[in-house]
Amino acid sequence: MSGCPRRQVSQPDQRVTLVFKHAQHPRYAFLTELIQRFEAENPGIRVREEILPASTDEQHQFYVINLAARAADFDVLDMDVIWVPEFARAGWLMELTPGVTEIERAPLFPAALRADWLEEKLYAVPWFVDAGVLYYRKDLLDQHGFLPPQTYPELLETARSILAAERDPKLTGFIWQGKQYEGLVCSALEFIRGNGGDLLREGGRPALTEPPTLEALQFMSDMVRRYDVTPPLVTTLNEEASRHIFQSGRAIFMRNWPYAWPLMQQPGSRVAGRIGMTLVPHFPGHTSRPTLGGFHVGVNARSTHKKEALAFVRFLLRYDVQKQILLKVGVLPAHRQVYDDAEVRQKLPQISELLRSLQQVEPRPATPYYMMISHILQPELSAVVAGIRPPKQAMRSAELQIEHLLGLL
Amino acid sequence: MQNALILRRLLVFAALGLILSFVLAPFAWQVITALKPTAQLAELPPLLPARPTWQNFGTVLGAPGFWRACVNSAIVASLTVLLAFALGVPAAYALAKLRLRGAQLVLATLLCFSMFPAIANVAPLYLLFIRLGIRDSALAVVIAHSVFAIPFAIWTLTSFFKEIPDDLYRAARVDGCSHLGILRHVVLPLASPGLLSVGLLVFIFSWNEFLYALTLTASERSRTLPVAIALFPGLHEIPWGEIAAASVLATVPTILLMLVFQKRIVTGLTAGAVKG
Amino acid sequence: MRASFRERLGRFGLLGPAVAYVASVAVMPVVFTLWLSLRKQMPIFGISQFVGLQNYLFLMRDARFWGAVGHTGYFVLVAVTLELTLGLAIALLLHQKFPGRGLARALVLIPWAVPSVVAARFWEWTLNADFGVLNFLLGTRINWLGDPFWAMHAAILADVWKTTPFMVLLLLAGLQVIPEHLYRAARIDGANSWQAFRHITLPLLKPIILLALLFRTMDAARVFDLIYVLTGGGPGNQTETLVIYAYNLLYRTLQFGYGSSVAVATFFFIVLLSLAYLRELRRTWQMRE
Secondary structure (H helix, E strand, O other): OOOOOOOOOOOOOOOEEEEEEEEOOOOOHHHHHHHHHHHHHOOOEEEEEEEEOOOHHHHHHHHHHHHHOOOOOOOEEEEEHHHHHHHHHOOOEOOOOOOOOHHHHOOEOHHHHHHHEEOOEEOOEEEEEEEOEEEEEHHHHHHOOOOOOOEHHHHHHHHHHHHHHHOOOOOEEEEOOOOOOHHHHHHHHHHHHOOOOOOEOOOOOEOOOOHHHHHHHHHHHHHHHOOOOOOHHHHHOOHHHHHHHHHOOOEEEEEEOOOHHHHHHOOOOOOOOOEEEEOOOEOOOOOOOOEEEEEEEEEEOOOOOHHHHHHHHHHHOOHHHHHHHHHHHOOEEOEHHHHHOHHHHHHOOOHHHHHHHHHOOEOOOOOOOHHHHHHHHHHHHHHHHOOOOOHHHHHHHHHHHHHHHHHHO | OHHHHHHHHHHHHHHHHHHHHHHHHHHHHHHHHHHOOHHHOOOOOOOOOOOOOOHHHHHHHHOOOHHHHHHHHHHHHHHHHHHHHHHHHHHHHHHHHOOOOOHHHHHHHHHHHHOOOHHHHHHHHHHHHHHHOOOOOHHHHHHHHHHHHHHHHHHHHHHHHHOOOHHHHHHHHHOOOOHHHHHHHHHHHHOHHHHHHHHHHHHHHHHHOOHHHHHHOOOOOOOOHHHHHHOOOOOOOOOHHHHHHHHHHHHHHHHHHHHHHHHHHHHHHHHOOOOO | OOOOHHHHHHHHHHHHHHHHHHHHHHHHHHHHHHHHHOEEEEHHHOEEEEOOOHHHHHHHHOHHHHHHHHHHHHHHHHHHHHHHHHHHHHHHHHHOOOOOHHHHHHHHOHHHHOOHHHHHHHHHHHOOOOOOHHHHHHOOOOOOOOOOOHHHHHHHHHHHHHHHHHHHHHHHHHHHOOOHHHHHHHHHOOOOHHHHHHHHHHHHHHHHHHHHHHHHHHHHHOOOHHHHHHOOOOOOOOOOOHHHHHHHHHHHOOOHHHHHHHHHHHHHHHHHHHHHHHHHHHHHHHHHO
């Protein structure tokens, strides 16, 4: 446990105000409760929340404009995991080592922390994580005598059999996020890595045209065009749209994030009590690699209240705080031990399934170039899914663009 | 003769019906979505909710900052219109009635500048406002909006002012009327349909503008309505019902404005007929 | 007759404030962007150097840029044409006298009154191939936003819905300024409605039509919110417009230099489009004098 909160050397009633910029979550009133607890424990510090729009693009835009302009009017920032290497490299984040000690870091998911390190220094810490999961219609699988699939070919067979048996024109087999945006990269990575491929090689050069990657992409395209298991409208689906289709009972399998589970289980939902959640599939001979998501907190390098900001960051990593983040705010905490907590297991029986996913999770490449790579990759992946270009051509084009970009730098 | 009139009336109403359905259908769908309970949002059928709920509207109206955002939007839009008229009317008058060399070129250039893609402008403007200390204020948003509104007002009003016959203008000059006097007594009354149209368009543009309003405001103090809607919670989850309710509520004031003012546009015509 | 000094001062007072105001606020960001476009500016990597016209030279060879030009051009052409035609038809209709005209006029303006981000979200919802109400009403399963062909046209549909009221309002105000007696005289001379339209309405409406076209073209060429929400520029970049490309470069990948050059190129694209209208407008005004 960390030591006593630091006291202000100045007068006790001269409070320091920390500005915490973050996006809104549906249950963030509970986050405010946690912040009030922090203030109670640290009488010299007040935390003011400033809300950012829900769209991650708009959040990124705000940070970019302000941090590039060296603004100092916010202290603690809430970042998508994929922005951390970029911000760290740009020198916009304060170094958190040695402030955040080894003991505090140890219980956090190593995969999540990978994005936070740059040249042996830590620049952010995860406060909640996310991992892709496979949802399935338990009732349909039970009815037709199938177990939840572990490989993509199994999923394909299961879906085809059920579709043939059900003869419901409105029912589709497998939906995931195929719209041209970051979510597509997350979904595609699970196919690619589940086949032993990846985006980048060890040295950081693109590995997009290697056979495992191309096979996986061909399979994705075949799901739509050859096997009719994934509908063509997958190219319009983001998280919410796919959730709505699955929740209305019109899909057998869905790849999505864990947030959807409580929403689909609430009364009034067509599929309440009829769904299951499991690891995303892999291809035979390889392992499942769900994509890592989640948000990290960091401190503005130009903050004028660095000590206090650090105290707040460390507060968020505490075991009891992380537990409340799970139970009350409803997002998956970054602290591994919370998942073994008795109260947690009792209240959230599906937590063990989620833990399995989190243990095998794989982050997107933790490089400052990631946003640029994603910018190049998204249209090419979308072209594959929409059937506009075959995988080889699309990935060749992506590779050329990435090589060109890396050469420019 | 009677039959032709009736047929004509019927055609008009048929065409009107078609147009109104195209125009109103998405809006009606928003209203329906706002009334649907959350669990049923993506269900089709049924088209209409079996048990419509006012919960979404309630959540929105009770949301902290919603009313404040409405007020801010109203203030920003009104100030933008005022500024557009204050600066735009004299300029349009000068362009329309006075023979000025090069003036059109200057104004065309200004129009071009105001047409620069906003996404490129937004960052430098934001940084400028930080330096000036007016970031996160209604003033900043008004300034940004009026940069577009003023050239638009000038160009459009010039066109309307040009419709006013020159002899009226010359007669007033001969009578010794100053420019301001001409504006007040001759030009403005006759061009009131145009003025009202421009005012309405500028108001609505400012009311709905998003990018500058988002970037230049940071807190409830100055936030406008479209930005408040964008701040509805949701990392993945998007509260469609609430957004629908909020957008319906956001549209109501502008509809009311239009209902009120479009009547004035009609009477403006019949009262101040250009000829006679 | 040379204008007197007082007269010229008066004119300066009329035009001056507007010019000064717009110049001081609008010019700075534009100049800044122009300056950025001549640099390689990537704050993440600490790169900040002057590179002259290098960005523009790369732009010429950038296939993604030219794709965006094509998409934007197509969007502008189809959307503005539809909006003008529909807008004129509706304005003519609303110019007739019938009971309930006032209400109809107010209702027709509703799409313009909806904030564009909200409208975009809503069309995204409505156009969804699975649970969207459009497919439900038509009884089809068209993949509106995900099919390479339909996506751009779905975006055009949403834009036409949203901005036709703007055209209607301008054209209606223009129609109301046309003197009634001209039509009466024409009817006495035996002209029918179509001839009256062609020889009276259209010519007298021309300045307003050109103005409306000018503004709508400039807006359509800068389309961003709508398409970004509906398709994100996809599928496979088939709907990526110039401003979306510039936005991605500036704020997603933090290539401030290159992104600025795309913004500048977009600006020139718009200026070129507008010049045609401006010249015609000026000609029309000059003919009147």
